[in-house]
Amino acid sequence: xxxxxTAVLDGGELKEQLDRLAAQAGLxxxxxxxxxxxxxxxxxxxxxxxxxxxxxxxAVTVRVWNDQGLVGITSTSDLSExxxxxxxxxxxxxxxxxxxxxxxxxxxxxxxxxxxxxxPLKESCSILDLLARLKEAERDLLASHPAITTVPYNGLxxxxxxxxxxxxxxALRHQQLSTASLYxxxxxxxxxxxxxxxxxxxxxxxxxxxxxHGCVEEAAQRTISHLDYAPIATGRYTCVFSPEAFxxxxxxxxxxxxxxxxxxxxxxxxxxxLGKPLAVPxxxxxxxxxHPGNIGSPLFDGEGTPTAPLRLIEGxxxxxxxxxxxxxxxxxxxxxxHAGMGAKVSVSPDWFEIGPTPGxxxxxxxxxxxxxxxxxxxxxxxxxxDSLSALHAGVKASQGAFSLPFxxxxxxxGQAISVEAATVAGDIRTVLTSLIGFEGPSKVTPSGLxxxxxxxxxxxxxxx
Amino acid sequence: MEFQDPAWRGLLEPLLAAxxxxxxxxxxxxxxxxxHLGALAEQDVITNVSPSFGMGAGVRVFSGRxxxxxxxxxxxxxxxxxxxxxxxxxLGLLRNPRSPDGFEGLPPLKxxxxxxxxxxxxxxxxxxxxxxxxxxxxxxxxxxxHLQSRRGSYARDWQDVLVCASDGTFARDIRLHQxxxxxxxxxxxxxxxxxxxxxxxxxxxxxxxDWDPDASAQDLCSSxxxxxxxxxxxxxQYPVVLxxxxxxxxxxxxxxxxxxxxxxxxxxxxxxxxxxxxxAHEAVTAIDEGLSEGSFGSLSMDDEGMxxxxxxxxxxxxxxxxxxxxxxxxxxxxxxTGSGRRQSYSxxxxxRMRNTYIAPGPHTPExxxxxxxxxxxxxxxxxxxxxxxxxFNFAVEEAYLIEQGQLTRPVKxxxxxxxxxxxxxxxxMCANDLELAAGFCGSVSGSIFVTVGQPxxxxxxxxxxxx
Numbered sequence: 065x066x067x068x069x070t071a072v073l074d075g076g077e078l079k080e081q082l083d084r085l086a087a088q089a090g091l092x093x094x095x096x097x098x099x100x101x102x103x104x105x106x107x108x109x110x111x112x113x114x115x116x117x118x119x120x121x122x123a124v125t126v127r128v129w130n131d132q133g134l135v136g137i138t139s140t141s142d143l144s145e146x147x148x149x150x151x152x153x154x155x156x157x158x159x160x161x162x163x164x165x166x167x168x169x170x171x172x173x174x175x176x177x178x179x180x181x182x183x184p185l186k187e188s189c190s191i192l193d194l195l196a197r198l199k200e201a202e203r204d205l206l207a208s209h210p211a212i213t214t215v216p217y218n219g220l221x222x223x224x225x226x227x228x229x230x231x232x233x234x235a236l237r238h239q240q241l242s243t244a245s246l247y248x249x250x251x252x253x254x255x256x257x258x259x260x261x262x263x264x265x266x267x268x269x270x271x272x273x274x275x276x277h278g279c280v281e282e283a284a285q286r287t288i289s290h291l292d293y294a295p296i297a298t299g300r301y302t303c304v305f306s307p308e309a310f311x312x313x314x315x316x317x318x319x320x321x322x323x324x325x326x327x328x329x330x331x332x333x334x335x336x337x338l339g340k341p342l343a344v345p346x347x348x349x350x351x352x353x354x355h356p357g358n359i360g361s362p363l364f365d366g367e368g369t370p371t372a373p374l375r376l377i378e379g380x381x382x383x384x385x386x387x388x389x390x391x392x393x394x395x396x397x398x399x400x401x402h403a404g405m406g407a408k409v410s411v412s413p414d415w416f417e418i419g420p421t422p423g424x425x426x427x428x429x430x431x432x433x434x435x436x437x438x439x440x441x442x443x444x445x446x447x448x449x450d451s452l453s454a455l456h457a458g459v460k461a462s463q464g465a466f467s468l469p470f471x472x473x474x475x476x477x478g479q480a481i482s483v484e485a486a487t488v489a490g491d492i493r494t495v496l497t498s499l500i501g502f503e504g505p506s507k508v509t510p511s512g513l514x515x516x517x518x519x520x521x522x523x524x525x526x527x528x
Numbered sequence: 529m530e531f532q533d534p535a536w537r538g539l540l541e542p543l544l545a546a547x548x549x550x551x552x553x554x555x556x557x558x559x560x561x562x563x564h565l566g567a568l569a570e571q572d573v574i575t576n577v578s579p580s581f582g583m584g585a586g587v588r589v590f591s592g593r594x595x596x597x598x599x600x601x602x603x604x605x606x607x608x609x610x611x612x613x614x615x616x617x618x619l620g621l622l623r624n625p626r627s628p629d630g631f632e633g634l635p636p637l638k639x640x641x642x643x644x645x646x647x648x649x650x651x652x653x654x655x656x657x658x659x660x661x662x663x664x665x666x667x668x669x670x671x672x673x674h675l676q677s678r679r680g681s682y683a684r685d686w687q688d689v690l691v692c693a694s695d696g697t698f699a700r701d702i703r704l705h706q707x708x709x710x711x712x713x714x715x716x717x718x719x720x721x722x723x724x725x726x727x728x729x730x731x732x733x734x735x736x737x738d739w740d741p742d743a744s745a746q747d748l749c750s751s752x753x754x755x756x757x758x759x760x761x762x763x764x765q766y767p768v769v770l771x772x773x774x775x776x777x778x779x780x781x782x783x784x785x786x787x788x789x790x791x792x793x794x795x796x797x798x799x800x801x802x803x804x805x806x807x808a809h810e811a812v813t814a815i816d817e818g819l820s821e822g823s824f825g826s827l828s829m830d831d832e833g834m835x836x837x838x839x840x841x842x843x844x845x846x847x848x849x850x851x852x853x854x855x856x857x858x859x860x861x862x863x864x865t866g867s868g869r870r871q872s873y874s875x876x877x878x879x880r881m882r883n884t885y886i887a888p889g890p891h892t893p894e895x896x897x898x899x900x901x902x903x904x905x906x907x908x909x910x911x912x913x914x915x916x917x918x919x920f921n922f923a924v925e926e927a928y929l930i931e932q933g934q935l936t937r938p939v940k941x942x943x944x945x946x947x948x949x950x951x952x953x954x955x956x957m958c959a960n961d962l963e964l965a966a967g968f969c970g971s972v973s974g975s976i977f978v979t980v981g982q983p984x985x986x987x988x989x990x991x992x993x994x995x
Contacts, residue, residue, distance in 0.1 A: 116618040118598040141582035158577040216794040408576040457911035463720040467943040469921040487993035525763035525993035
């Protein structure tokens with residue numbers, strides 16, 4: 065049986081409650097971010113249900129300005145009147161430790177019109193329906209190759225969720241979403257050889273829209289492609305990043321574009337870096353939450369500012385930083401829709417579009433990692449970096465350095481051999497100025513849009 | 529309503545009976561109230577204070593080898609019953625009030641929280657926290673040079689839990705975890721070094737008051753000064769000496785996770801059929817326990833209401849035990865070890881580590897370094913991860929070359945890469961200086977408090993990623 069989507073959060077009622085409770089607490093300025101969600105998910109193991117989960121979650125964060133104009137917050141999952149009153153009291157107490165050197169204010173865009181976006185609300189299916197579909201996907205994946213014996217990490221999930229932003233100045237934002245996700249991570253093993261694994265993921269607005277077949281095929285193809293493996297010799301290589309891998313790398317160094325990190329002195333960029341070259345002239349990077357490929361795009365950020373495309377690098381030159389209200393004020397610009405909510409407001413990217421700068425020759429033309437003699441005669445071996453791991457540990461964002469394990473292939477004369485275990489290391493500033501060019505059309509992934517990216521001279525460490 | 533209130537019994541017993549009457553083999557309810565305080569000091573200002581509080585319940589139903597789990601913020605009788613209905617439906621079961629339930633009621637509450645009622649009130653107030661953090665960042669300024677950023681962070685997590693199950697489990701506990709972190713970013717021209725340390729304890733409300741900011745700042749600033757001008761390490765295979773305390777993170781990630789029954793269930797551990805077999809060098813004995821007083825991973829009871837044990841995982845190289853929870857025991861037959869843990873009510877418990885360490889050996893740390901002709905000394909480890917096929921990688925935050933048995937130049941950018949099955953037999957020497965360090969572990973049942981530890985150990989060969 066399908067369950068229709070109905071709204072749970074009532075912005076008008078919450079506003080009325082907060083106005084009353086804030087007045088009782090002697091608070092005149094406040095804002096509130098709330099969310100609620102209903103999730104169901106299943107995992108399977110060789111045709112049997114492994115775990116079935118359901119969750120009803122509610123959360124609210126209230127932020128208040130005290131008599132001295134200082135800001136404090138408190139978060140809670142208790143949306144009852146008593147819970148909200150306690151949260152206001154907690155926020156008031158915290159506000160006595162607000163930072164007088166940097167006081168957030170309401171976003172000047174908190175009441176600006178939102179961009180219309182096609183985000184269909186899909187009904188939820190029963191958990192037994194989820195289970196049946198995942199069992200079938202697992203069965204198809206196991207049947208795709210005799211070496212694939214298990215799918216140890218898998219999950220099919222659906223969520224209906226709501227976000228709300230209101231403030232004492234009358235701003236009211238509300239967004240309702242339904243999403244579904246599938247991940248399949250298979251393990252393959254051949255006698256006498258090490259196990260190999262890889263996977264795929266798909267997102268959609270509803271279960272019916274999920275590309276289950278594509279996910280199974282991609283997980284199978286990726287896993288099988290690593291069966292024939294060999295160690296790689298340590299050295300410097302020309303590397304070809306998959307769209308997913310390059311997006312992960314850029315995401316890990318997004319402090320380059322983050323005004324909060326710039327002001328805190330932990331970014332490689334500085335206030336005067338805007339307008340200066342950061343990359344090869346044919347690279348452009350835009351943050352665009354509203355791209356249709358971004359399933360579940362947020363329409364507004366934690367401060368109620370509408371999300372919108374923002375050109376970060378254009379023609380290799382750093383053009384804009386991501387901003388909250390407070391950082392935008394410090395830079396003398398408008399907020400960009402990338403804020404969280406807090407006493408000290410965090411700033412983060414949404415969804416990257418990476419590719420060639422329009423009108424500029426996009427580096428070397430006709431790159432093809434599988435060309436029999438490489439992209440040009442005598443070029444030597446290529447390393448294809450399919451996916452990066454352990455970004456939280458191997459990236460020193462404030463230093464620009466990275467050393468990351470990866471799954472990928474060594475390509476010699478057009479033939480691919482999976483790399484057994486290796487890391488790729490370098491400096492992000494060098495990477496951005498060592499791009500050779502792009503290969504193929506851009507691909508939509510959960511974290512952005514990007515083509516294959518060729519980079520010269522990265523250090524690979526292996527056991528060969 | 530406080531969890532010691534007898535009214536909870538009246539609310540929970542009908543729930544357990546209803547689940548049993550519907551045909552469930554076992555019904556478990558985990559209730560939680562939480563209170564968190566986070567604070568951040570940057571340079572000489574408190575820049576963020578983030579309190580939060582909450583409550584919720586996780587209802588889990590077992591039938592045969594399967595289970596369904598539902599979490600909710602609604603702790604009313606109707607809310608809990610709705611969660612039970614949803615969990616039952618996952619297993620194709622329906623409530624039937626006329627069926628016999630075979631449930632004999634809950635026994636008297638085993639209340640581990642009685643002696644802990646004053647913990648939350650006894651922990652530092654917000655003004656005290658702010659003051660201590662600013663002492664920390666001021667100490668960093670005194671002891672460091674070229675510091676572009678100085679940060680001190682504090683987190684206090686208080687949790688009150690009540691666990692009941694239709695097998696007669698009925699227990700309550702209070703947990704109090706406090707952690708303190710110091711971080712610096714040193715910069716001089718193109719040279720940059722970021723270094724951090726974390727300290728954490730469980731069940732010691734006074735802990736922050738006893739902290740010595742000068743000693744911590746000196747240690748951190750000395751590392752930052754050393755690493756600021758260090759060159760990148762040359763990639764290759766080296767013998768490695770890993771320092772004690774947080775060096776144990778490699779054993780935790782690369783081996784400990786493979787000894788959890790969740791991995792046996794998934795078929796992702798190479799050690800599934802190795803009980804009684806040698807899997808490590810005979811110099812290695814490894815233990816996981818929840819008993820060390822004040823340690824981050826210690827518990828009075830696990831999140832399934834069972835008292836923790838001292839579990840010898842590996843004894844002189846021989847695999848002895850797996851860490852098991854309720855579901856793990858049911859599905860793999862490895863007996864429970866008091867290791868069922870979860871981040872909060874919104875996760876089902878799973879077999880997880882507590883305080884995990886390699887036991888001390890007969891050598892001194894100096895013996896280990898003197899035994900290496902050319903290798904790497906890893907003094908401070910960063911984070912890392914282990915992949916689904918057992919491959920691990922760890923960033924080294926502070927490292928030195930060992931040349932002819934002596935520590936020489938500092939080097940940066942090192943990553944240790946390997947596979948548990950291959951590396952365990954290469955841990956050939958353990959020193960006599962076991963120490964533990966607090967950490968967080970993220971896995972199937974969320975992020976939990978753990979302790980890692982080891983004495984100095986020598987690994988005969990490991991791949992070091994570098995430039």
